[in-house]
Amino acid sequence: MTPYTAARPFLFSLPPETAHTLAYRGLRLAQRTRATDLLAERYTVRDPRLAVTCLGERFPNPLGVAAGFDKNAEVVTALSSLGFGHVEVGGVTAEAQEGNPRPRMFRLREDEAIINRMGFNNDGADRIGARLDRTDLPEVPLGINVGKSKSTPLERAEEDYRYTYDRVGEHADFVVVNVSSPNTPGLRTLQNREGLERILGALSDAGASPLLLKLSPDLRAKAIETALSVVSDLDLDGVIATNTTTERPESLQNVNRVEDGGLSGRPLETRATECVRFVAERTDVPVIGVGGVFTAEDAYRKIRAGASLVQTYTGLVYRGPSIAREINGGLLGLLDRDGFDSVEEAVGADLTK
Numbered sequence: 001m002t003p004y005t006a007a008r009p010f011l012f013s014l015p016p017e018t019a020h021t022l023a024y025r026g027l028r029l030a031q032r033t034r035a036t037d038l039l040a041e042r043y044t045v046r047d048p049r050l051a052v053t054c055l056g057e058r059f060p061n062p063l064g065v066a067a068g069f070d071k072n073a074e075v076v077t078a079l080s081s082l083g084f085g086h087v088e089v090g091g092v093t094a095e096a097q098e099g100n101p102r103p104r105m106f107r108l109r110e111d112e113a114i115i116n117r118m119g120f121n122n123d124g125a126d127r128i129g130a131r132l133d134r135t136d137l138p139e140v141p142l143g144i145n146v147g148k149s150k151s152t153p154l155e156r157a158e159e160d161y162r163y164t165y166d167r168v169g170e171h172a173d174f175v176v177v178n179v180s181s182p183n184t185p186g187l188r189t190l191q192n193r194e195g196l197e198r199i200l201g202a203l204s205d206a207g208a209s210p211l212l213l214k215l216s217p218d219l220r221a222k223a224i225e226t227a228l229s230v231v232s233d234l235d236l237d238g239v240i241a242t243n244t245t246t247e248r249p250e251s252l253q254n255v256n257r258v259e260d261g262g263l264s265g266r267p268l269e270t271r272a273t274e275c276v277r278f279v280a281e282r283t284d285v286p287v288i289g290v291g292g293v294f295t296a297e298d299a300y301r302k303i304r305a306g307a308s309l310v311q312t313y314t315g316l317v318y319r320g321p322s323i324a325r326e327i328n329g330g331l332l333g334l335l336d337r338d339g340f341d342s343v344e345e346a347v348g349a350d351l352t353k
């Protein structure tokens with residue numbers, strides 16, 4: 001039994017947001033006390049076969065932390081010491097926001113899933129920018145996820161994204177535009193051509209690079225194709241597939257399935273992998289695959305479907321701090337089994353294009 005499997009019944013007896021806050025405090029403490037070196041020794045799998053070069057950066061391994069876990073960019077070093085190859089912080093919005101009233105995060109244990117309607121609770125671009133200014137950032141690449149403040153009207157969304165980028169952008173190794181969260185009213189309507197061109201165009205003009213677009217898994221094929229044509233027209237650098245879904249698969253067991261919000265975790269895995277494949281078949285820019293990654297096999301499926309990198313959030317909640325070690329170690333075995341010399345060689349192995 002790992003320390004996390006021992007502690008999990010306790011953590012899971014708490015409301016999910018309380019458990020998250022506790023884990024977050026633990027990570028902050030580890031960071032302050034420099035326990036991160038010990039953690040890194042315990043959890044990091046170092047092997048050149050895992051390294052991926054894309055977006056102008058060298059990622060030591062393909063697995064990163066998805067947006068939403070470190071909304072305020074407070075525990076980047078601690079997360080990297082758990083063996084993750086990159087960390088995406090945020091969603092950051094121009095204004096500091098409380099988010100939606102609690103409870104707003106629900107565990108669906110039997111389903112290995114979470115439903116959340118956090119609503120972009122975060123310290124806001126000014127404070128997060130100042131925090132990043134004084135933080136000693138780790139060597140792994142840092143992504144910054146940018147969302148829209150709730151009070152900013154949709155017609156002026158681009159000003160909001162631009163404001164945030166101007167405050168935090170210099171610290172980002174890549175910038176992610178999030179118009180795919182289901183928890184800010186109307187946000188997802190900005191995923192049409194006009195909305196995307198306005199927001200992505202404004203950030204691109206401001207110098208955001210590499211610039212990636214994060215997609216909703218609920219977009220139909222035509223809408224994804226439209227989004228990809230904007231990515232190509234504006235010469236953007238990558239796509240993240242996917243955010244959480246508002247769909248509720250029939251298979252869900254837990255009573256919390258009726259809660260409003262975005263569903264993540266195991267029930268999203270197949271749909272997210274399909275989206276990765278759909279995108280990778282139609283574009284040459286790197287794809288980051290996210291949704292239901294719990295194991296090396298899950299990560300490998302997304303890589304073979306065309307993901308250069310993968311991310312996890314819900315997997316970290318259910319599997320705990322050793323998830324990166326398990327996935328990276330497991331990936332090495334899968335590469336060996338299938339005769340690949342590196343992760344990079346396996347990217348897109350299942351694609352027919």
Ligand SMILES: Cc1cc2nc3c(=O)[nH]c(=O)nc-3n(C[C@H](O)[C@H](O)[C@H](O)COP(=O)(O)O)c2cc1C
Nearest residue numbers: 066067068091116242243264265291292312313314
């Ligand atoms: C509590 C919670 C908060 C999230 N916040 C954000 C966010 O601020 N921005 C964003 O782009 N995605 C956010 N996400 C979505 C994740 O980054 C990820 O795309 C999604 O959860 C699917 O991955 P998973 O199945 O590994 O959790 C959030 C997810 C959860 C569970």
